[in-house]
Amino acid sequence: MLPGVLRRYAPSAVLFAVVLVAWQLAGPVFQLREYLLPGPVAVVRAALNFSIPWHEHIWITTLEILGGFAVAGVAGVLLGVAIAWSPTLARALVPFLVFVNTLPKVAVAPLFLLWLGYGIVPNMLIAALIGFFPVVINTAVGLTQVDDELLDLGRVFGAPTWKVFLKIRLPNALPYVLSALKITATAAVVGAIVGEFVASQAGLGTVIVNAQTNLNTPVAFAALVWISVIGLLLYGAVGLVARWWAPWADTT
Amino acid sequence: MIVLDGVGMTYEAASGPVEAVRDVAFEVGDGEFVALVGPSGCGKSTLLRIVAGLRPATSGRVSVEGRAVTRPIPNVGMVFQAPVLLKWRAILDNVLLPAELSGLKAEHYRSRAEDLLRLVGLGDFAAKFPRELSGGMQQRASLCRALLLDPPLLLMDEPFGALDAMTRDEMNLELLRVWGEAGTGAGRKTVVFVTHSIPEAVFLADRVVVMTPRPGRIARVVPVGLPRPRTVATRATAEFGQLSLEIYEALTAAA
Numbered sequence: 001m002l003p004g005v006l007r008r009y010a011p012s013a014v015l016f017a018v019v020l021v022a023w024q025l026a027g028p029v030f031q032l033r034e035y036l037l038p039g040p041v042a043v044v045r046a047a048l049n050f051s052i053p054w055h056e057h058i059w060i061t062t063l064e065i066l067g068g069f070a071v072a073g074v075a076g077v078l079l080g081v082a083i084a085w086s087p088t089l090a091r092a093l094v095p096f097l098v099f100v101n102t103l104p105k106v107a108v109a110p111l112f113l114l115w116l117g118y119g120i121v122p123n124m125l126i127a128a129l130i131g132f133f134p135v136v137i138n139t140a141v142g143l144t145q146v147d148d149e150l151l152d153l154g155r156v157f158g159a160p161t162w163k164v165f166l167k168i169r170l171p172n173a174l175p176y177v178l179s180a181l182k183i184t185a186t187a188a189v190v191g192a193i194v195g196e197f198v199a200s201q202a203g204l205g206t207v208i209v210n211a212q213t214n215l216n217t218p219v220a221f222a223a224l225v226w227i228s229v230i231g232l233l234l235y236g237a238v239g240l241v242a243r244w245w246a247p248w249a250d251t252t
Numbered sequence: 253m254i255v256l257d258g259v260g261m262t263y264e265a266a267s268g269p270v271e272a273v274r275d276v277a278f279e280v281g282d283g284e285f286v287a288l289v290g291p292s293g294c295g296k297s298t299l300l301r302i303v304a305g306l307r308p309a310t311s312g313r314v315s316v317e318g319r320a321v322t323r324p325i326p327n328v329g330m331v332f333q334a335p336v337l338l339k340w341r342a343i344l345d346n347v348l349l350p351a352e353l354s355g356l357k358a359e360h361y362r363s364r365a366e367d368l369l370r371l372v373g374l375g376d377f378a379a380k381f382p383r384e385l386s387g388g389m390q391q392r393a394s395l396c397r398a399l400l401l402d403p404p405l406l407l408m409d410e411p412f413g414a415l416d417a418m419t420r421d422e423m424n425l426e427l428l429r430v431w432g433e434a435g436t437g438a439g440r441k442t443v444v445f446v447t448h449s450i451p452e453a454v455f456l457a458d459r460v461v462v463m464t465p466r467p468g469r470i471a472r473v474v475p476v477g478l479p480r481p482r483t484v485a486t487r488a489t490a491e492f493g494q495l496s497l498e499i500y501e502a503l504t505a506a507a
Contacts, residue, residue: 147334147336149330149332149334149336150336150338152301152304152306152330152332153330153336153349153350153353154353155306155324156304156306156324156325156326156328156330157326157350157353157354158324158326158353158354158355159353159354159355163352163353163355164353167349167352167353168338171338171340174340246340248339248340248381248382248383249339
């Protein structure tokens with residue numbers, strides 16, 4: 001057991017440790033000032049310095065990410081179902097969705113703020129906008145990539161369309177949807193931070209912007225650490241749900 | 253009783269119309285086991301789907317039990333080359349699928365499904381998932397699924413084509429046993445069995461329909477008089493070899 005675990009995780013752990021040590025030594029060796037490259041010790045100290053209200057920022061950003069993730073997931077699945085259900089809807093929706101997806105979200109963010117004002121909601125929507133497209137596509141693909149023979153069985157037994165949809169197409173699409181949601185999880189993190197960069201009064205993205213103006217680089221790095229912790233937790237959670245809910249599929 | 257009369261089928265492909273089947277006429281009696289043999293692409297699978305009402309014939313007439321086939325016919329068991337089990341369902345729930353699709357109460361068929369699984373040696377695998385079973389076992393489960401609603405007609409499209417030779421021979425015996433070969437003939441299902449294996453066709457069938465390459469027509473119909481129940485030893489008889497040769501010659505003459 002233990003040797004197996006070691007063999008699996010040792011290479012990445014060693015690399016991680018080497019990078020951290022090199023990073024810590026880089027400052028003194030190359031005489032870099034802390035505002036240019038703070039070492040990992042300084043970053044961890046900043047991340048655990050609770051005179052900065054980290055929990056508030058983490059809470060706000062997490063809400064934006066989870067909200068954006070949820071909106072992207074629900075809207076993505078609904079749009080995917082609509083596309084798979086009706087060829088007419090597919091012809092109407094797909095070009096429009098592709099157009100929306102090609103819009104640079106960073107450029108759209110200011111418009112959202114203009115329309116919706118400051119706050120959590122516009123950042124949530126930006127997160128959703130970045131993350132919804134893979135869900136649409138994968139849902140539609142999963143619903144339509146069904147063995148012809150299974151559909152033949154549906155016809156032989158006179159099953160109505162909705163029943164074939166419920167018993168065959170929908171479960172068939174589940175692993176596709178779940179693997180799209182992994183992409184959405186990381187995309188939602190990007191979206192929330194983009195929104196906060198453009199304009200926001202709280203959240204980890206705001207912390208980075210403010211730290212940058214004050215040349216307080218350790219705090220900016222610390223915010224980055226917190227963001228990646230949130231992102232990794234969400235990604236891991238989606239992965240766990242996928243393995244538990246669709247154990248027949250190899251979603252990696 | 254299945255009657256095909258002057259059945260033809262032409263479909264539109266990207267490169268133009270393709271004539272898959274031309275002027276096919278034969279009958280399958282109740283309780284009869286008929287094998288369709290032919291080179292790949294000769295339209296034998298298409299013919300099976302036409303009988304099931306899954307694809308329309310473009311000419312001629314098809315009737316099952318005296319009724320013209322114009323749409324999917326009810327209560328037919330289908331087995332395909334791939335087991336096509338639902339990956340997310342346990343084996344027992346896969347076998348129960350036809351009941352659910354037909355709008356029947358699945359729990360009424362539970363004990364029958366369990367009996368069928370025991371019959372094919374899968375009694376201990378009811379709660380397993382398809383990925384935990386070998387290809388041969390999956391195909392056995394798919395046979396149980398086809399038999400769940402006790403259909404009088406079984407349509408099988410190269411069901412053992414993807415299995416290794418040993419498993420395939422085993423499955424042949426199993427199918428004949430399930431079909432009720434040992435009995436007097438009463439209660440046997442009507443079977444149309446598509447294959448490209450000559451020995452398989454001879455071993456299983458009462459009659460072998462030999463088809464030509466595309467467009468598929470009937471080259472010959474060979475009656476198989478081998479006594480039933482057939483056993484492993486049947487394959488070693490001179491008669492078996494003679495019939496196989498006859499079909500082989502009919503196939504090569506048609507090509």
